[in-house]
Amino acid sequence: MKSGGEEAVPKWRKAFQAVDPRLDIRWWDDAAVAPEDVSYVVVWDPEPGRLKRLSNLRVVFSSAAGVDNIVRDPEWPRHLPLVRMGGLETGQRMGEFVSWACLSLLRGARRMALAQAQARWDNFNPRFTAPERRVGIMGLGSLGGTAARMLRALGFPVAGWSRTRKELPGVESFAGAEELEAFLARTDILVCLLPSTPETRGLIDARLLSLLPRGAQVVNVGRGSHLVVPDLLAALDGGHLDGALLDVFEPEPLASDSPLWSHPRVIVTPHLASMASLRERARYIAEAIAAHEAGDPLPNLYDPERGY
Structure with missing residues:
Protein backbone atom coordinates (compact mmCIF):
# COMPACT_ATOMS: atom_id res chain seq x y z
CA MET A 1 0.00 0.00 0.00
CA LYS A 2 1.33 3.38 -1.04
CA SER A 3 -1.40 5.98 -1.09
CA GLY A 4 -1.71 8.94 1.24
CA GLY A 5 1.54 8.31 3.10
CA GLU A 6 2.40 5.89 5.89
CA GLU A 7 0.10 7.74 8.28
CA ALA A 8 -2.88 6.70 6.11
CA VAL A 9 -2.18 2.96 6.43
CA PRO A 10 -4.20 2.45 9.68
CA LYS A 11 -7.19 4.11 8.00
CA TRP A 12 -6.78 1.92 4.92
CA ARG A 13 -6.44 -1.16 7.14
CA LYS A 14 -9.65 -0.31 9.01
CA ALA A 15 -11.51 0.28 5.74
CA PHE A 16 -10.37 -3.05 4.28
CA GLN A 17 -11.18 -4.90 7.50
CA ALA A 18 -14.78 -3.75 7.16
CA VAL A 19 -15.15 -5.37 3.73
CA ASP A 20 -12.73 -8.32 3.81
CA PRO A 21 -10.92 -9.10 7.10
CA ARG A 22 -8.72 -11.68 5.34
CA LEU A 23 -6.70 -9.00 3.57
CA ASP A 24 -3.39 -8.15 5.26
CA ILE A 25 -2.70 -4.46 4.61
CA ARG A 26 0.92 -3.32 4.90
CA TRP A 27 2.81 -0.09 4.23
CA TRP A 28 4.84 0.05 1.02
CA ASP A 29 8.16 0.32 2.90
CA ASP A 30 7.39 -2.16 5.69
CA ALA A 31 10.75 -3.92 6.22
CA ALA A 32 9.00 -6.94 7.73
CA VAL A 33 7.34 -7.79 4.41
CA ALA A 34 9.37 -9.87 1.96
CA PRO A 35 8.93 -8.70 -1.66
CA GLU A 36 8.00 -12.21 -2.77
CA ASP A 37 5.09 -12.29 -0.30
CA VAL A 38 3.24 -9.38 -1.92
CA SER A 39 0.27 -10.43 -4.07
CA TYR A 40 -1.46 -7.08 -4.67
CA VAL A 41 -0.41 -3.44 -4.47
CA VAL A 42 -2.40 -0.22 -4.24
CA VAL A 43 -0.25 2.68 -5.43
CA TRP A 44 -0.39 6.16 -6.89
CA ASP A 45 3.21 7.13 -7.60
CA PRO A 46 5.57 4.18 -7.02
CA GLU A 47 9.32 4.68 -7.32
CA PRO A 48 10.70 3.43 -10.66
CA GLY A 49 11.71 -0.21 -10.52
CA ARG A 50 9.89 -1.08 -7.28
CA LEU A 51 7.01 -2.98 -8.85
CA LYS A 52 9.43 -5.09 -10.89
CA ARG A 53 11.01 -6.42 -7.68
CA LEU A 54 7.72 -7.91 -6.42
CA SER A 55 8.18 -11.32 -8.03
CA ALA A 65 -8.61 7.03 -11.83
CA GLY A 66 -5.36 7.88 -13.61
CA VAL A 67 -2.43 5.50 -14.09
CA ASP A 68 0.17 7.76 -15.75
CA ASN A 69 2.27 7.88 -12.56
CA ILE A 70 2.52 4.09 -12.74
CA VAL A 71 3.04 3.43 -16.44
CA ARG A 72 5.75 6.07 -16.80
CA ASP A 73 8.05 3.65 -14.95
CA PRO A 74 9.98 2.01 -17.82
CA GLU A 75 10.28 -1.19 -15.79
CA TRP A 76 6.74 -1.61 -14.52
CA PRO A 77 5.57 -5.22 -15.10
CA ARG A 78 3.45 -4.86 -18.22
CA HIS A 79 2.30 -8.47 -18.14
CA LEU A 80 0.26 -7.77 -15.00
CA PRO A 81 -3.29 -6.42 -14.90
CA LEU A 82 -3.41 -2.73 -13.97
CA VAL A 83 -6.77 -1.66 -12.52
CA ARG A 84 -7.87 1.98 -12.55
CA MET A 85 -9.95 3.26 -9.67
CA GLY A 86 -13.65 3.26 -10.44
CA GLY A 87 -16.97 2.57 -8.79
CA LEU A 88 -20.23 4.42 -8.48
CA GLU A 89 -18.95 6.93 -5.92
CA THR A 90 -16.07 8.01 -8.16
CA GLY A 91 -18.52 8.75 -10.97
CA GLN A 92 -20.94 10.48 -8.62
CA ARG A 93 -18.23 12.74 -7.22
CA MET A 94 -16.93 13.63 -10.67
CA GLY A 95 -20.43 14.40 -11.90
CA GLU A 96 -21.06 16.62 -8.89
CA PHE A 97 -17.75 18.42 -9.33
CA VAL A 98 -18.24 19.07 -13.05
CA SER A 99 -21.78 20.31 -12.38
CA TRP A 100 -20.48 22.64 -9.65
CA ALA A 101 -17.67 23.82 -11.94
CA CYS A 102 -20.03 24.70 -14.78
CA LEU A 103 -22.45 26.44 -12.41
CA SER A 104 -19.56 28.34 -10.80
CA LEU A 105 -18.45 29.65 -14.19
CA LEU A 106 -22.04 30.33 -15.22
CA ARG A 107 -22.82 32.39 -12.11
CA GLY A 108 -19.49 34.21 -11.73
CA ALA A 109 -18.22 32.49 -8.57
CA ARG A 110 -14.67 33.79 -9.00
CA ARG A 111 -15.93 37.38 -9.21
CA MET A 112 -17.96 36.83 -6.03
CA ALA A 113 -14.94 35.40 -4.19
CA LEU A 114 -12.75 38.35 -5.16
CA ALA A 115 -15.40 40.80 -3.99
CA GLN A 116 -15.80 38.96 -0.69
CA ALA A 117 -12.02 39.00 -0.10
CA GLN A 118 -12.16 42.79 -0.48
CA ALA A 119 -15.33 43.16 1.63
CA ARG A 120 -16.89 44.75 -1.46
CA TRP A 121 -20.60 44.49 -2.32
CA ASP A 122 -20.62 43.59 -6.04
CA ASN A 123 -24.25 43.14 -7.03
CA PHE A 124 -24.05 41.92 -10.63
CA ASN A 125 -26.42 40.04 -12.89
CA PRO A 126 -25.00 36.88 -14.54
CA ARG A 127 -25.50 37.04 -18.29
CA PHE A 128 -26.73 33.50 -18.93
CA THR A 129 -28.82 30.66 -17.55
CA ALA A 130 -27.93 27.00 -18.01
CA PRO A 131 -30.07 26.43 -21.14
CA GLU A 132 -28.17 29.28 -22.82
CA ARG A 133 -24.70 27.78 -22.28
CA ARG A 134 -23.73 24.73 -24.31
CA VAL A 135 -21.41 22.33 -22.50
CA GLY A 136 -19.00 20.16 -24.48
CA ILE A 137 -17.33 17.22 -22.74
CA MET A 138 -14.09 15.85 -24.14
CA GLY A 139 -14.02 12.22 -23.04
CA LEU A 140 -17.30 10.31 -22.79
CA GLY A 141 -16.22 7.33 -20.70
CA SER A 142 -18.01 6.38 -17.50
CA LEU A 143 -17.05 9.63 -15.72
CA GLY A 144 -17.95 11.79 -18.71
CA GLY A 145 -21.25 9.99 -19.12
CA THR A 146 -22.21 10.60 -15.50
CA ALA A 147 -21.25 14.27 -15.77
CA ALA A 148 -23.29 14.63 -18.97
CA ARG A 149 -26.38 13.17 -17.31
CA MET A 150 -26.12 15.52 -14.32
CA LEU A 151 -25.51 18.58 -16.50
CA ARG A 152 -28.54 17.78 -18.64
CA ALA A 153 -30.64 17.57 -15.48
CA LEU A 154 -29.54 21.13 -14.68
CA GLY A 155 -30.71 22.33 -18.08
CA PHE A 156 -27.40 22.58 -19.93
CA PRO A 157 -27.37 21.46 -23.58
CA VAL A 158 -24.62 18.82 -23.64
CA ALA A 159 -22.44 17.36 -26.38
CA GLY A 160 -19.54 14.97 -26.14
CA TRP A 161 -16.39 14.29 -28.15
CA SER A 162 -14.32 11.13 -27.91
CA ARG A 163 -11.92 8.97 -29.88
CA THR A 164 -14.76 6.67 -30.94
CA ARG A 165 -18.42 7.63 -31.09
CA LYS A 166 -20.46 7.21 -27.92
CA GLU A 167 -24.25 7.32 -27.94
CA LEU A 168 -25.79 8.73 -24.76
CA PRO A 169 -29.43 9.79 -24.33
CA GLY A 170 -29.87 13.50 -25.04
CA VAL A 171 -26.16 14.07 -25.73
CA GLU A 172 -24.98 15.18 -29.17
CA SER A 173 -22.07 12.96 -30.14
CA PHE A 174 -18.87 13.90 -31.99
CA ALA A 175 -15.95 11.58 -32.68
CA GLY A 176 -12.45 11.67 -34.09
CA ALA A 177 -10.20 14.46 -35.29
CA GLU A 178 -12.45 15.21 -38.26
CA GLU A 179 -15.34 16.27 -35.97
CA LEU A 180 -13.35 18.15 -33.32
CA GLU A 181 -13.74 21.61 -34.88
CA ALA A 182 -17.52 21.25 -35.18
CA PHE A 183 -17.67 20.12 -31.55
CA LEU A 184 -15.64 23.12 -30.37
CA ALA A 185 -17.68 25.58 -32.45
CA ARG A 186 -20.86 24.63 -30.54
CA THR A 187 -19.21 24.62 -27.07
CA ASP A 188 -19.52 27.51 -24.61
CA ILE A 189 -18.13 25.58 -21.62
CA LEU A 190 -15.43 23.06 -22.52
CA VAL A 191 -14.96 20.22 -20.00
CA CYS A 192 -11.85 18.06 -20.44
CA LEU A 193 -12.17 14.53 -19.07
CA LEU A 194 -9.71 12.85 -21.40
CA PRO A 195 -7.16 10.26 -20.26
CA SER A 196 -3.46 11.00 -20.37
CA THR A 197 -1.93 9.66 -23.59
CA PRO A 198 0.80 10.90 -25.95
CA GLU A 199 -1.98 12.05 -28.30
CA THR A 200 -3.78 14.15 -25.68
CA ARG A 201 -0.68 15.82 -24.25
CA GLY A 202 -0.84 19.57 -24.98
CA LEU A 203 -4.15 19.14 -26.81
CA ILE A 204 -5.72 22.23 -25.24
CA ASP A 205 -3.45 24.78 -26.87
CA ALA A 206 -3.82 28.16 -28.55
CA ARG A 207 -5.24 26.68 -31.74
CA LEU A 208 -7.88 24.58 -29.99
CA LEU A 209 -8.90 27.45 -27.71
CA SER A 210 -9.23 29.76 -30.73
CA LEU A 211 -11.86 27.39 -32.17
CA LEU A 212 -14.15 27.93 -29.18
CA PRO A 213 -16.70 30.78 -29.41
CA ARG A 214 -15.57 34.10 -27.96
CA GLY A 215 -16.49 34.24 -24.28
CA ALA A 216 -16.16 30.47 -23.80
CA GLN A 217 -14.98 28.93 -20.53
CA VAL A 218 -12.79 25.91 -19.76
CA VAL A 219 -12.95 23.22 -17.08
CA ASN A 220 -10.00 20.82 -16.85
CA VAL A 221 -10.54 17.76 -14.68
CA GLY A 222 -8.59 15.38 -16.92
CA ARG A 223 -4.84 15.76 -16.59
CA GLY A 224 -2.56 18.77 -16.23
CA SER A 225 -0.64 17.60 -19.30
CA HIS A 226 -3.66 18.30 -21.51
CA LEU A 227 -3.46 22.07 -21.04
CA VAL A 228 -0.84 24.50 -22.33
CA VAL A 229 -1.10 27.02 -19.49
CA PRO A 230 0.56 30.01 -21.26
CA ASP A 231 -1.93 29.59 -24.13
CA LEU A 232 -4.84 29.55 -21.69
CA LEU A 233 -3.58 32.70 -19.95
CA ALA A 234 -3.12 34.46 -23.28
CA ALA A 235 -6.68 33.58 -24.30
CA LEU A 236 -8.03 34.85 -20.97
CA ASP A 237 -6.01 38.07 -20.99
CA GLY A 238 -6.84 38.70 -24.63
CA GLY A 239 -10.56 38.41 -23.98
CA HIS A 240 -11.25 35.33 -26.10
CA LEU A 241 -11.99 33.22 -23.02
CA ASP A 242 -14.13 34.39 -20.12
CA GLY A 243 -12.93 32.03 -17.39
CA ALA A 244 -11.45 28.70 -16.37
CA LEU A 245 -11.73 26.22 -13.53
CA LEU A 246 -8.71 23.92 -13.18
CA ASP A 247 -8.41 20.89 -10.91
CA VAL A 248 -5.32 19.24 -12.45
CA PHE A 249 -1.85 20.60 -13.12
CA GLU A 250 1.61 19.63 -14.28
CA PRO A 251 3.48 19.32 -12.02
CA GLU A 252 1.49 18.90 -8.84
CA PRO A 253 1.16 20.52 -6.43
CA LEU A 254 0.81 23.74 -8.39
CA ALA A 255 3.81 26.00 -7.75
CA SER A 256 3.13 28.83 -5.32
CA ALA A 276 -13.87 8.68 -3.65
CA SER A 277 -13.90 8.09 0.09
CA LEU A 278 -11.28 5.73 1.45
CA ARG A 279 -14.09 3.39 2.49
CA GLU A 280 -15.45 3.20 -1.05
CA ARG A 281 -12.02 2.70 -2.62
CA ALA A 282 -11.27 -0.14 -0.20
CA ARG A 283 -14.57 -1.79 -1.09
CA TYR A 284 -13.88 -1.46 -4.82
CA ILE A 285 -10.39 -2.97 -4.49
CA ALA A 286 -11.50 -5.80 -2.17
CA GLU A 287 -14.30 -6.77 -4.53
CA ALA A 288 -11.89 -6.74 -7.47
CA ILE A 289 -9.44 -8.98 -5.59
CA ALA A 290 -12.25 -11.40 -4.77
CA ALA A 291 -13.31 -11.44 -8.42
CA HIS A 292 -9.74 -12.08 -9.57
CA GLU A 293 -9.27 -14.96 -7.14
CA ALA A 294 -12.56 -16.47 -8.32
CA GLY A 295 -11.36 -16.31 -11.92
CA ASP A 296 -13.75 -13.52 -12.88
CA PRO A 297 -12.80 -10.47 -15.00
CA LEU A 298 -11.24 -7.45 -13.33
CA PRO A 299 -12.96 -4.05 -13.71
CA ASN A 300 -11.58 -0.91 -15.33
CA LEU A 301 -8.43 -2.48 -16.77
CA TYR A 302 -5.73 -0.29 -18.29
CA ASP A 303 -5.35 -0.95 -22.02
CA PRO A 304 -1.78 -0.25 -23.17
CA GLU A 305 -2.90 -0.09 -26.80
CA ARG A 306 -5.27 2.79 -26.08
CA GLY A 307 -3.06 4.29 -23.39
CA TYR A 308 -5.79 4.37 -20.71
Whole structure:
Protein backbone atom coordinates (compact mmCIF):
# COMPACT_ATOMS: atom_id res chain seq x y z
CA MET A 1 0.00 0.00 0.00
CA LYS A 2 1.33 3.38 -1.04
CA SER A 3 -1.40 5.98 -1.09
CA GLY A 4 -1.71 8.94 1.24
CA GLY A 5 1.54 8.31 3.10
CA GLU A 6 2.40 5.89 5.89
CA GLU A 7 0.10 7.74 8.28
CA ALA A 8 -2.88 6.70 6.11
CA VAL A 9 -2.18 2.96 6.43
CA PRO A 10 -4.20 2.45 9.68
CA LYS A 11 -7.19 4.11 8.00
CA TRP A 12 -6.78 1.92 4.92
CA ARG A 13 -6.44 -1.16 7.14
CA LYS A 14 -9.65 -0.31 9.01
CA ALA A 15 -11.51 0.28 5.74
CA PHE A 16 -10.37 -3.05 4.28
CA GLN A 17 -11.18 -4.90 7.50
CA ALA A 18 -14.78 -3.75 7.16
CA VAL A 19 -15.15 -5.37 3.73
CA ASP A 20 -12.73 -8.32 3.81
CA PRO A 21 -10.92 -9.10 7.10
CA ARG A 22 -8.72 -11.68 5.34
CA LEU A 23 -6.70 -9.00 3.57
CA ASP A 24 -3.39 -8.15 5.26
CA ILE A 25 -2.70 -4.46 4.61
CA ARG A 26 0.92 -3.32 4.90
CA TRP A 27 2.81 -0.09 4.23
CA TRP A 28 4.84 0.05 1.02
CA ASP A 29 8.16 0.32 2.90
CA ASP A 30 7.39 -2.16 5.69
CA ALA A 31 10.75 -3.92 6.22
CA ALA A 32 9.00 -6.94 7.73
CA VAL A 33 7.34 -7.79 4.41
CA ALA A 34 9.37 -9.87 1.96
CA PRO A 35 8.93 -8.70 -1.66
CA GLU A 36 8.00 -12.21 -2.77
CA ASP A 37 5.09 -12.29 -0.30
CA VAL A 38 3.24 -9.38 -1.92
CA SER A 39 0.27 -10.43 -4.07
CA TYR A 40 -1.46 -7.08 -4.67
CA VAL A 41 -0.41 -3.44 -4.47
CA VAL A 42 -2.40 -0.22 -4.24
CA VAL A 43 -0.25 2.68 -5.43
CA TRP A 44 -0.39 6.16 -6.89
CA ASP A 45 3.21 7.13 -7.60
CA PRO A 46 5.57 4.18 -7.02
CA GLU A 47 9.32 4.68 -7.32
CA PRO A 48 10.70 3.43 -10.66
CA GLY A 49 11.71 -0.21 -10.52
CA ARG A 50 9.89 -1.08 -7.28
CA LEU A 51 7.01 -2.98 -8.85
CA LYS A 52 9.43 -5.09 -10.89
CA ARG A 53 11.01 -6.42 -7.68
CA LEU A 54 7.72 -7.91 -6.42
CA SER A 55 8.18 -11.32 -8.03
CA ASN A 56 4.78 -12.81 -7.08
CA LEU A 57 2.69 -9.72 -7.71
CA ARG A 58 -0.66 -10.58 -9.30
CA VAL A 59 -2.48 -7.25 -9.82
CA VAL A 60 -1.57 -3.56 -9.60
CA PHE A 61 -4.32 -1.21 -8.39
CA SER A 62 -4.15 2.54 -8.93
CA SER A 63 -5.57 4.44 -5.96
CA ALA A 64 -7.00 7.02 -8.39
CA ALA A 65 -8.61 7.03 -11.83
CA GLY A 66 -5.36 7.88 -13.61
CA VAL A 67 -2.43 5.50 -14.09
CA ASP A 68 0.17 7.76 -15.75
CA ASN A 69 2.27 7.88 -12.56
CA ILE A 70 2.52 4.09 -12.74
CA VAL A 71 3.04 3.43 -16.44
CA ARG A 72 5.75 6.07 -16.80
CA ASP A 73 8.05 3.65 -14.95
CA PRO A 74 9.98 2.01 -17.82
CA GLU A 75 10.28 -1.19 -15.79
CA TRP A 76 6.74 -1.61 -14.52
CA PRO A 77 5.57 -5.22 -15.10
CA ARG A 78 3.45 -4.86 -18.22
CA HIS A 79 2.30 -8.47 -18.14
CA LEU A 80 0.26 -7.77 -15.00
CA PRO A 81 -3.29 -6.42 -14.90
CA LEU A 82 -3.41 -2.73 -13.97
CA VAL A 83 -6.77 -1.66 -12.52
CA ARG A 84 -7.87 1.98 -12.55
CA MET A 85 -9.95 3.26 -9.67
CA GLY A 86 -13.65 3.26 -10.44
CA GLY A 87 -16.97 2.57 -8.79
CA LEU A 88 -20.23 4.42 -8.48
CA GLU A 89 -18.95 6.93 -5.92
CA THR A 90 -16.07 8.01 -8.16
CA GLY A 91 -18.52 8.75 -10.97
CA GLN A 92 -20.94 10.48 -8.62
CA ARG A 93 -18.23 12.74 -7.22
CA MET A 94 -16.93 13.63 -10.67
CA GLY A 95 -20.43 14.40 -11.90
CA GLU A 96 -21.06 16.62 -8.89
CA PHE A 97 -17.75 18.42 -9.33
CA VAL A 98 -18.24 19.07 -13.05
CA SER A 99 -21.78 20.31 -12.38
CA TRP A 100 -20.48 22.64 -9.65
CA ALA A 101 -17.67 23.82 -11.94
CA CYS A 102 -20.03 24.70 -14.78
CA LEU A 103 -22.45 26.44 -12.41
CA SER A 104 -19.56 28.34 -10.80
CA LEU A 105 -18.45 29.65 -14.19
CA LEU A 106 -22.04 30.33 -15.22
CA ARG A 107 -22.82 32.39 -12.11
CA GLY A 108 -19.49 34.21 -11.73
CA ALA A 109 -18.22 32.49 -8.57
CA ARG A 110 -14.67 33.79 -9.00
CA ARG A 111 -15.93 37.38 -9.21
CA MET A 112 -17.96 36.83 -6.03
CA ALA A 113 -14.94 35.40 -4.19
CA LEU A 114 -12.75 38.35 -5.16
CA ALA A 115 -15.40 40.80 -3.99
CA GLN A 116 -15.80 38.96 -0.69
CA ALA A 117 -12.02 39.00 -0.10
CA GLN A 118 -12.16 42.79 -0.48
CA ALA A 119 -15.33 43.16 1.63
CA ARG A 120 -16.89 44.75 -1.46
CA TRP A 121 -20.60 44.49 -2.32
CA ASP A 122 -20.62 43.59 -6.04
CA ASN A 123 -24.25 43.14 -7.03
CA PHE A 124 -24.05 41.92 -10.63
CA ASN A 125 -26.42 40.04 -12.89
CA PRO A 126 -25.00 36.88 -14.54
CA ARG A 127 -25.50 37.04 -18.29
CA PHE A 128 -26.73 33.50 -18.93
CA THR A 129 -28.82 30.66 -17.55
CA ALA A 130 -27.93 27.00 -18.01
CA PRO A 131 -30.07 26.43 -21.14
CA GLU A 132 -28.17 29.28 -22.82
CA ARG A 133 -24.70 27.78 -22.28
CA ARG A 134 -23.73 24.73 -24.31
CA VAL A 135 -21.41 22.33 -22.50
CA GLY A 136 -19.00 20.16 -24.48
CA ILE A 137 -17.33 17.22 -22.74
CA MET A 138 -14.09 15.85 -24.14
CA GLY A 139 -14.02 12.22 -23.04
CA LEU A 140 -17.30 10.31 -22.79
CA GLY A 141 -16.22 7.33 -20.70
CA SER A 142 -18.01 6.38 -17.50
CA LEU A 143 -17.05 9.63 -15.72
CA GLY A 144 -17.95 11.79 -18.71
CA GLY A 145 -21.25 9.99 -19.12
CA THR A 146 -22.21 10.60 -15.50
CA ALA A 147 -21.25 14.27 -15.77
CA ALA A 148 -23.29 14.63 -18.97
CA ARG A 149 -26.38 13.17 -17.31
CA MET A 150 -26.12 15.52 -14.32
CA LEU A 151 -25.51 18.58 -16.50
CA ARG A 152 -28.54 17.78 -18.64
CA ALA A 153 -30.64 17.57 -15.48
CA LEU A 154 -29.54 21.13 -14.68
CA GLY A 155 -30.71 22.33 -18.08
CA PHE A 156 -27.40 22.58 -19.93
CA PRO A 157 -27.37 21.46 -23.58
CA VAL A 158 -24.62 18.82 -23.64
CA ALA A 159 -22.44 17.36 -26.38
CA GLY A 160 -19.54 14.97 -26.14
CA TRP A 161 -16.39 14.29 -28.15
CA SER A 162 -14.32 11.13 -27.91
CA ARG A 163 -11.92 8.97 -29.88
CA THR A 164 -14.76 6.67 -30.94
CA ARG A 165 -18.42 7.63 -31.09
CA LYS A 166 -20.46 7.21 -27.92
CA GLU A 167 -24.25 7.32 -27.94
CA LEU A 168 -25.79 8.73 -24.76
CA PRO A 169 -29.43 9.79 -24.33
CA GLY A 170 -29.87 13.50 -25.04
CA VAL A 171 -26.16 14.07 -25.73
CA GLU A 172 -24.98 15.18 -29.17
CA SER A 173 -22.07 12.96 -30.14
CA PHE A 174 -18.87 13.90 -31.99
CA ALA A 175 -15.95 11.58 -32.68
CA GLY A 176 -12.45 11.67 -34.09
CA ALA A 177 -10.20 14.46 -35.29
CA GLU A 178 -12.45 15.21 -38.26
CA GLU A 179 -15.34 16.27 -35.97
CA LEU A 180 -13.35 18.15 -33.32
CA GLU A 181 -13.74 21.61 -34.88
CA ALA A 182 -17.52 21.25 -35.18
CA PHE A 183 -17.67 20.12 -31.55
CA LEU A 184 -15.64 23.12 -30.37
CA ALA A 185 -17.68 25.58 -32.45
CA ARG A 186 -20.86 24.63 -30.54
CA THR A 187 -19.21 24.62 -27.07
CA ASP A 188 -19.52 27.51 -24.61
CA ILE A 189 -18.13 25.58 -21.62
CA LEU A 190 -15.43 23.06 -22.52
CA VAL A 191 -14.96 20.22 -20.00
CA CYS A 192 -11.85 18.06 -20.44
CA LEU A 193 -12.17 14.53 -19.07
CA LEU A 194 -9.71 12.85 -21.40
CA PRO A 195 -7.16 10.26 -20.26
CA SER A 196 -3.46 11.00 -20.37
CA THR A 197 -1.93 9.66 -23.59
CA PRO A 198 0.80 10.90 -25.95
CA GLU A 199 -1.98 12.05 -28.30
CA THR A 200 -3.78 14.15 -25.68
CA ARG A 201 -0.68 15.82 -24.25
CA GLY A 202 -0.84 19.57 -24.98
CA LEU A 203 -4.15 19.14 -26.81
CA ILE A 204 -5.72 22.23 -25.24
CA ASP A 205 -3.45 24.78 -26.87
CA ALA A 206 -3.82 28.16 -28.55
CA ARG A 207 -5.24 26.68 -31.74
CA LEU A 208 -7.88 24.58 -29.99
CA LEU A 209 -8.90 27.45 -27.71
CA SER A 210 -9.23 29.76 -30.73
CA LEU A 211 -11.86 27.39 -32.17
CA LEU A 212 -14.15 27.93 -29.18
CA PRO A 213 -16.70 30.78 -29.41
CA ARG A 214 -15.57 34.10 -27.96
CA GLY A 215 -16.49 34.24 -24.28
CA ALA A 216 -16.16 30.47 -23.80
CA GLN A 217 -14.98 28.93 -20.53
CA VAL A 218 -12.79 25.91 -19.76
CA VAL A 219 -12.95 23.22 -17.08
CA ASN A 220 -10.00 20.82 -16.85
CA VAL A 221 -10.54 17.76 -14.68
CA GLY A 222 -8.59 15.38 -16.92
CA ARG A 223 -4.84 15.76 -16.59
CA GLY A 224 -2.56 18.77 -16.23
CA SER A 225 -0.64 17.60 -19.30
CA HIS A 226 -3.66 18.30 -21.51
CA LEU A 227 -3.46 22.07 -21.04
CA VAL A 228 -0.84 24.50 -22.33
CA VAL A 229 -1.10 27.02 -19.49
CA PRO A 230 0.56 30.01 -21.26
CA ASP A 231 -1.93 29.59 -24.13
CA LEU A 232 -4.84 29.55 -21.69
CA LEU A 233 -3.58 32.70 -19.95
CA ALA A 234 -3.12 34.46 -23.28
CA ALA A 235 -6.68 33.58 -24.30
CA LEU A 236 -8.03 34.85 -20.97
CA ASP A 237 -6.01 38.07 -20.99
CA GLY A 238 -6.84 38.70 -24.63
CA GLY A 239 -10.56 38.41 -23.98
CA HIS A 240 -11.25 35.33 -26.10
CA LEU A 241 -11.99 33.22 -23.02
CA ASP A 242 -14.13 34.39 -20.12
CA GLY A 243 -12.93 32.03 -17.39
CA ALA A 244 -11.45 28.70 -16.37
CA LEU A 245 -11.73 26.22 -13.53
CA LEU A 246 -8.71 23.92 -13.18
CA ASP A 247 -8.41 20.89 -10.91
CA VAL A 248 -5.32 19.24 -12.45
CA PHE A 249 -1.85 20.60 -13.12
CA GLU A 250 1.61 19.63 -14.28
CA PRO A 251 3.48 19.32 -12.02
CA GLU A 252 1.49 18.90 -8.84
CA PRO A 253 1.16 20.52 -6.43
CA LEU A 254 0.81 23.74 -8.39
CA ALA A 255 3.81 26.00 -7.75
CA SER A 256 3.13 28.83 -5.32
CA ASP A 257 4.38 31.39 -7.85
CA SER A 258 2.06 30.22 -10.64
CA PRO A 259 0.01 33.09 -12.12
CA LEU A 260 -3.03 30.81 -12.05
CA TRP A 261 -3.46 31.32 -8.29
CA SER A 262 -4.17 35.03 -8.52
CA HIS A 263 -5.71 35.32 -11.97
CA PRO A 264 -9.10 37.05 -11.64
CA ARG A 265 -10.77 34.66 -14.08
CA VAL A 266 -9.32 31.36 -12.86
CA ILE A 267 -10.58 29.08 -10.08
CA VAL A 268 -7.95 26.63 -8.79
CA THR A 269 -8.84 23.42 -6.93
CA PRO A 270 -6.28 20.86 -5.64
CA HIS A 271 -6.98 17.74 -7.74
CA LEU A 272 -9.97 16.55 -5.77
CA ALA A 273 -12.72 16.28 -8.39
CA SER A 274 -13.43 12.56 -8.25
CA MET A 275 -11.53 11.19 -5.26
CA ALA A 276 -13.87 8.68 -3.65
CA SER A 277 -13.90 8.09 0.09
CA LEU A 278 -11.28 5.73 1.45
CA ARG A 279 -14.09 3.39 2.49
CA GLU A 280 -15.45 3.20 -1.05
CA ARG A 281 -12.02 2.70 -2.62
CA ALA A 282 -11.27 -0.14 -0.20
CA ARG A 283 -14.57 -1.79 -1.09
CA TYR A 284 -13.88 -1.46 -4.82
CA ILE A 285 -10.39 -2.97 -4.49
CA ALA A 286 -11.50 -5.80 -2.17
CA GLU A 287 -14.30 -6.77 -4.53
CA ALA A 288 -11.89 -6.74 -7.47
CA ILE A 289 -9.44 -8.98 -5.59
CA ALA A 290 -12.25 -11.40 -4.77
CA ALA A 291 -13.31 -11.44 -8.42
CA HIS A 292 -9.74 -12.08 -9.57
CA GLU A 293 -9.27 -14.96 -7.14
CA ALA A 294 -12.56 -16.47 -8.32
CA GLY A 295 -11.36 -16.31 -11.92
CA ASP A 296 -13.75 -13.52 -12.88
CA PRO A 297 -12.80 -10.47 -15.00
CA LEU A 298 -11.24 -7.45 -13.33
CA PRO A 299 -12.96 -4.05 -13.71
CA ASN A 300 -11.58 -0.91 -15.33
CA LEU A 301 -8.43 -2.48 -16.77
CA TYR A 302 -5.73 -0.29 -18.29
CA ASP A 303 -5.35 -0.95 -22.02
CA PRO A 304 -1.78 -0.25 -23.17
CA GLU A 305 -2.90 -0.09 -26.80
CA ARG A 306 -5.27 2.79 -26.08
CA GLY A 307 -3.06 4.29 -23.39
CA TYR A 308 -5.79 4.37 -20.71
